[in-house]
Amino acid sequence: MTTMLDVTDISAGTCCAPLVREPLSAAEADQLATTMKALADPARLRLLSIVAASEGAEACVCDLIEPVGLSQPTVSHHLKILMNAGFLTRSKRGTWAYFKLVPGALDRVSQLFVGS
């Protein structure tokens, strides 16, 4: 298992202007790089895409383990990184935890790279 990333919450939406418009400051680049690190992992991208493509952009953790073929603790680790980065929120209903895409979080990433 990798070390937990100290990621920046993309849902805060404070960083940055689109890259084509103006150069990033050192602080903005550090902040954005940590967010991009949360996305730079195949398991996390798959988990995020499964949740995002689910009805209501929400999925039970019980439906996330089998598709990615990883252990439950490893899946939980990746989901936690995506939560810390502001891409997912977690709620508990009955036995299971449900993970929901934060509205606009992926769009904020999208807007950073638009316009080239």
Place this chain on the structure above:
Amino acid sequence: MTTMLDVTDISAGTCCAPLVREPLSAAEADQLATTMKALADPARLRLLSIVAASEGAEACVCDLIEPVGLSQPTVSHHLKILMNAGFLTRSKRGTWAYFKLVPGALDRVSQLFVGS
């Protein structure tokens, strides 16, 4: 200096449907994660944003070294990763190398995350 990443050329534009539309396959997620790794570094994000915000989306390497405060070999290393990932092309004119943003390369990243 970090190891050279084996990145996927985003300019090929073969990967993937937007994450909110359908889950990524394992192969698509691997491909996309390597592209995201090229972007998950503060120096590379700054270099890319400087080039992207320059006139004609092109910059001389001589104008890239001072703003990021890194050595010329380190800057060249990062520029090579961005080239391998399909974000930049390089041309030599006189003494200097010029790096140009590949048209549409950032837009292809943008499109992957749109629609949340």
